[in-house]
Amino acid sequence: MDVLHNLYTGFSVALTWPNLLSCTAGVLFGQMIGILPGIGAPTAIALLLPLTFSLDPTSAIIMFAGIYYGVAYGGTVTSILINVPGESSSVMTCVDGYAMAQRGRAGAALSISAIGSFAAGTVAIVLLMSFAPAMARFALRFGPAEYFGLGAMAFGLLTVFGSGSPFKIIISTVIGILISTVGMDLVSGMPRLTFGVPQLLGGIDFIVIICGLFGLAEVFNSIEEPEGGHLAQEQFKLRETFLTWHEWVESRWAIVRGGIIGFLVGLIPAGGITTASFLAYMAEKKASKHPETFGKGDIAGVAAPESANNAASISGFAPLLALGVPGSATTAVMLAGFMMWGIRPGPLLFTTKPDLVWGLIASMYVGNTILLVINMFLIPLFVAMLRIPYSILMGFIIVFASIGAYSVNNSMFEVWLMVGFGLLGYVMKKLKYPIVPLILAMVLGNLVEKSLRQALVLSAGSLDVFYTRPITVAFLLIALLAYCSPLIRMALARAGYGKDVINVESL
Amino acid sequence: MWYANIIAGAAVFLLGAATTAVSWKTLPYGGEFGPGPGFVPFWMGIVLMLCATPVIITDLRAKATAERLFRPETAKCLQVLALIVGVFLVLPILGFSVGLALVTGGGMRLMGRHGWLACGATVVGTAVCIHFLFGRWLGIPLPTGVVGW
Numbered sequence: 001m002d003v004l005h006n007l008y009t010g011f012s013v014a015l016t017w018p019n020l021l022s023c024t025a026g027v028l029f030g031q032m033i034g035i036l037p038g039i040g041a042p043t044a045i046a047l048l049l050p051l052t053f054s055l056d057p058t059s060a061i062i063m064f065a066g067i068y069y070g071v072a073y074g075g076t077v078t079s080i081l082i083n084v085p086g087e088s089s090s091v092m093t094c095v096d097g098y099a100m101a102q103r104g105r106a107g108a109a110l111s112i113s114a115i116g117s118f119a120a121g122t123v124a125i126v127l128l129m130s131f132a133p134a135m136a137r138f139a140l141r142f143g144p145a146e147y148f149g150l151g152a153m154a155f156g157l158l159t160v161f162g163s164g165s166p167f168k169i170i171i172s173t174v175i176g177i178l179i180s181t182v183g184m185d186l187v188s189g190m191p192r193l194t195f196g197v198p199q200l201l202g203g204i205d206f207i208v209i210i211c212g213l214f215g216l217a218e219v220f221n222s223i224e225e226p227e228g229g230h231l232a233q234e235q236f237k238l239r240e241t242f243l244t245w246h247e248w249v250e251s252r253w254a255i256v257r258g259g260i261i262g263f264l265v266g267l268i269p270a271g272g273i274t275t276a277s278f279l280a281y282m283a284e285k286k287a288s289k290h291p292e293t294f295g296k297g298d299i300a301g302v303a304a305p306e307s308a309n310n311a312a313s314i315s316g317f318a319p320l321l322a323l324g325v326p327g328s329a330t331t332a333v334m335l336a337g338f339m340m341w342g343i344r345p346g347p348l349l350f351t352t353k354p355d356l357v358w359g360l361i362a363s364m365y366v367g368n369t370i371l372l373v374i375n376m377f378l379i380p381l382f383v384a385m386l387r388i389p390y391s392i393l394m395g396f397i398i399v400f401a402s403i404g405a406y407s408v409n410n411s412m413f414e415v416w417l418m419v420g421f422g423l424l425g426y427v428m429k430k431l432k433y434p435i436v437p438l439i440l441a442m443v444l445g446n447l448v449e450k451s452l453r454q455a456l457v458l459s460a461g462s463l464d465v466f467y468t469r470p471i472t473v474a475f476l477l478i479a480l481l482a483y484c485s486p487l488i489r490m491a492l493a494r495a496g497y498g499k500d501v502i503n504v505e506s507l
Numbered sequence: 508m509w510y511a512n513i514i515a516g517a518a519v520f521l522l523g524a525a526t527t528a529v530s531w532k533t534l535p536y537g538g539e540f541g542p543g544p545g546f547v548p549f550w551m552g553i554v555l556m557l558c559a560t561p562v563i564i565t566d567l568r569a570k571a572t573a574e575r576l577f578r579p580e581t582a583k584c585l586q587v588l589a590l591i592v593g594v595f596l597v598l599p600i601l602g603f604s605v606g607l608a609l610v611t612g613g614g615m616r617l618m619g620r621h622g623w624l625a626c627g628a629t630v631v632g633t634a635v636c637i638h639f640l641f642g643r644w645l646g647i648p649l650p651t652g653v654v655g656w
Contacts, residue, residue, distance in 0.1 A: 391619025
């Protein structure tokens with residue numbers, strides 16, 4: 001009953017005109033971001049953050065959430081039509097979606113993506129309403145030792161879900177932690193790693209780094225490796241979006257399985273929507289009676305990952321809201337937004353800001369409905385956007401990134417820092433050092449260090465605080481297993497078990 | 508690419524060494540009631556060195572491949588970087604609106620070989636939008652140049 005009452009409160013917040021407009025703007029913008037190459041949800045939100053200083057925080061967060069799950073819908077369009085994933089979470093959709101388009105069933109593929117995303121997203125919102133408050137009540141038991149363990153676990157899980165060198169993932173994570181230490185130490189008041197530069201005393205702002213690593217670096221990467229593709233189908237008729245009975249039957253359980261997998265993966269810190277879509281695809285292929293049809297235009301191969309990525313984007317809000325721990329780069333940027341408005345996500349958020357939390361949850365119902373409608377009827381408009389040359393887009397990305405960086409402190413120093421981080425991000429990608437661990441570590445680094453120091457202060461320097469508290473022990477054990485996971489995977493590979501990899505770069 | 512990987516690994520190792528050394532020399536390791544401000548940077552530097560070592564060893568053992576760090580398309584990136592840096596250096600004179608507008612027009616000309624008319628129209632439109640959207644409506648105090656924008 002509490003949940004229903006809270007949801008009623010949420011709808012009374014979400015259905016006000018400013019918040020409805022914010023939600024609509026967010027999902028439309030997110031859909032466009034998902035379609036356009038070279039710009040993703042973290043970049044878009046980071047570029048918009050400085051511009052929303054004057055907005056009501058609830059409206060701004062509703063808009064950003066709309067961008068996040070709207071992107072999952074939008075990335076599907078390019079995956080199906082030109083075999084180029086608009087977003088990393090739509091990589092698996094390319095496999096069967098483009099094959100369907102080549103057979104003239106692009107409309108059906110887009111339909112099932114929209115329907116699957118809507119169905120799984122709606123169920124995920126319902127589950128979020130139960131899970132998030134329960135997580136928050138559980139997190140009320142957390143002390144500094146538990147938060148340290150949670151942070152260590154989140155860092156460790158980055159090596160579990162990653163491919164490539166685990167050492168490079170750890171290096172990227174550590175660099176993020178080091179960046180978070182730059183500036184004045186809050187406990188002692190001593191400057192750290194500022195090298196006498198007064199502008200660094202306040203630390204390096206998250207917005208500057210995101211604008212550089214995701215904005216400018218992506219511009220350079222996209223210039224060097226332009227994404228292109230041939231449209232499999234340019235003209236659409238409305239009736240082509242209707243599914244046949246056979247396609248409905250083939251896809252219904254894929255939506256259910258994909259939604260469940262997506263929801264569960266999204267709950268894990270560092271889980272990510274890309275991981276969810278990959279796991280859902282692999283699980284659907286294993287569960288299928290005809291796995292040989294996957295990769296050749298099986299509609300279940302489109303329904304499963306699309307349902308999973310939308311469910312994961314919704315459930316990713318649970319650790320963010322209830323624990324204050326972001327599950328992906330996008331929620332990490334949103335955490336920065338929360339802090340910008342002076343709101344601290346965590347277990348107390350549900351009691352101190354119920355309007356914001358439940359307004360956000362209710363707005364997800366509205367946003368998913370809007371997305372279903374526009375994806376069924378406005379696809380030709382979005383197809384037209386694919387024709388915008390990147391040479392025009394990149395200029396605007398640079399404009400937004402530069403103004404975003406400048407507006408942090410109204411100083412050119414931050415703009416030059418952004419250029420530096422842009423070059424760093426460009427080089428890191430070329431040398432296969434993942435960027436997402438750096439971002440997550442930068443956001444969580446202060447919290448983890450503060451928690452560690454607080455825990456040791458409370459225990460008078462004794463380390464037993466880390467092995468006598470059961471929740472902390474559980475988190476630290478998972479972290480240890482996670483860091484050992486590359487060795488476990490090597491041992492399993494030598495024993496002859498298959499190895500599926502997920503690219504942590506595309507979380 | 509082989510050389511680039513080795514150099515990157517070495518750079519990470521040196522970064523770790525420098526971080527460890529700087530934090531040990533300039534920051535207190537312990538505090539009155541627990542770790543001090545130098546604790547985390549010290550150990551992160553150690554971790555960097557420990558992780559860079561196997562990366563360097565793996566890269567040294569790897570065979571050189573045909574993949575190159577810098578490709579012909581990298582020249583385009585350098586052109587865009589030169590455009591950005593050049594404009595940013597003269598931003599105090601040009602002002603933000605005009606300067607960033609020149610970046611969009613310049614990018615269109617460099618990357619897309621769009622006509623001068625299209626580039627010029629984009630420059631003018633972008634400058635107007637930046638001035639009114641960011642400078643006036645959102646109230647961001649963007650630096651103005653000799654034009655006053």
